[in-house]
């Protein structure tokens with residue numbers, strides 16, 4: 435990897451301010467999915483290292499929570515500045531370890547850093563309240579206090595931003611943290627630790643454990659010192675962590691799977707809808723939990739939308755994310771390719787028709803052709819499961835009632851999108867969609883000022899915005915009585 439700032443390429447875990455190997459000496463290889471090249475070898479840690487990180491965080495938090503909010507804010511601000519100064523190198527690390535095109539990786543660095551900047555500011559605004567008491571001899575004071583030690587587990591699809599979105603609010607309010615990044619993308623996490631250290635974050639407040647997910651997750655959830663587990667990833671693992679956390683009654687933040695509907699009404703601006711679909715569906719090659727998974731197009735514009743979308747999709751350049759002009763990188767691994775192939779084959783067997791793409795890309799490895807399928811029905815896997823790949827299945831619908839029922843017919847409830855110019859339709863549909871987030875006439879909804887999160891089996895809690903701060907705070911009620 436050809437980085438300007440070589441200090442960013444760390445290949446050890448980070449516990450209590452020290453760069454460390456696994457107790458066992460075992461290691462994991464990090465590979466570039468575009469080339470299959472091994473780009474780093476990192477330690478494979480387990481429960482014992484996790485316990486040490488938790489203890490370091492416990493000790494560090496005692497002092498950190500007492501630091502004035504302004505001091506915590508200044509350190510976070512410095513961290514933000516360092517990240518932006520190193521944006522190019524950090525973006526290259528992302529592209530090398532998970533494949534997304536460099537332009538998207540640069541965007542992720544700015545997006546991830548925006549959560550640190552935002553929470554550096556919000557750190558100073560953790561207001562309590564006084565409440566009028568029901569009797570004259572009492573006063574009710576409500577204070578907000580940091581929860582304590584926070585453990586985070588994050589996925590490979592946003593190796594930087596999913597970490598900062600969790601760690602920044604935690605540190606801002608006075609919590610201490612330990613993180614377990616996905617084993618496919620530990621390098622972005624370690625680079626963030628390096629820059630946090632350079633920003634002056636005291637040791638023990640941020641720790642990074644890489645390795646066996648079952649052992650690390652087991653310790654994080656069983657250990658009483660950890661008061662909150664925050665996770666982004668599949669619903670299956672989220673459910674498991676929730677079960678495991680029940681013995682110690684932890685708070686949970688869960689950002690889980692989605693099955694986002696993207697609805698185009700007859701009255702929509704069709705070009706805008708196509709542009710939104712391109713962003714929402716093909717961003718990160720379809721590998722985000724808010725990616726459009728089911729595209730519902732009203733009868734009157736179905737064929738026109740399919741044609742316009744296909745014209746854009748055929749232009750997408752697939753390849754190594756470091757190469758000029760590439761906008762679609764490889765999928766994360768061959769398991770991901772097999773899932774996408776299975777969804778496409780299932781749709782074709784049940785009457786779906788390929789408009790473009792539909793198979794592995796000629797480049798080989800885990801590259802897949804950007805794909806559109808039409809004549810899709812609710813019996814197909816693409817209707818029920820998150821494909822997590824560059825496949826746009828087009829469903830046809832009659833009217834608003836019909837499409838709302840189909841859109842809500844899923845156990846998931848993360849992101850949803852629709853395009854319409856009729857204001858009465860806009861309000862009604864936005865209210866009726868059972869989702870935590872609704873994009874109206876836009877395919878891109880994520881930013882640091884907005885509450886990101888889902889309903890139903892898409893998770894618990896919100897990340898980003900002023901609401902995201904509350905997830906790292908406990909309310910303490912103090913009752914003052916006259917004597």
Ligand SMILES: NC(=O)C1=CN([C@@H]2O[C@H](COP(=O)(O)OP(=O)(O)OC[C@H]3O[C@@H](n4cnc5c(N)ncnc54)[C@H](OP(=O)(O)O)[C@@H]3O)[C@@H](O)[C@H]2O)C=CC1
Nearest residue numbers: 588589615616617647648651667668671690691723820822
């Ligand atoms: N909501 C979202 O943003 C995401 C959704 N997904 C969905 O999940 C599917 C599978 O992707 P995958 O990457 O396997 O997602 P996972 O949920 O398996 O992985 C997410 C994180 O959880 C960790 N993990 C896995 N098993 C456990 C466990 N038993 N205890 C504690 N931590 C665990 C992983 O570690 P390790 O890497 O070491 O296995 C990783 O850090 C995707 O196809 C997609 O549908 C995936 C990623 C993000």
Ligand SMILES: O=C(O)CCCC(=O)O
Nearest residue numbers: 591592666722723724880
């Ligand atoms: O896929 C995810 O894990 C969610 C991140 C995407 C976003 O923040 O828009």
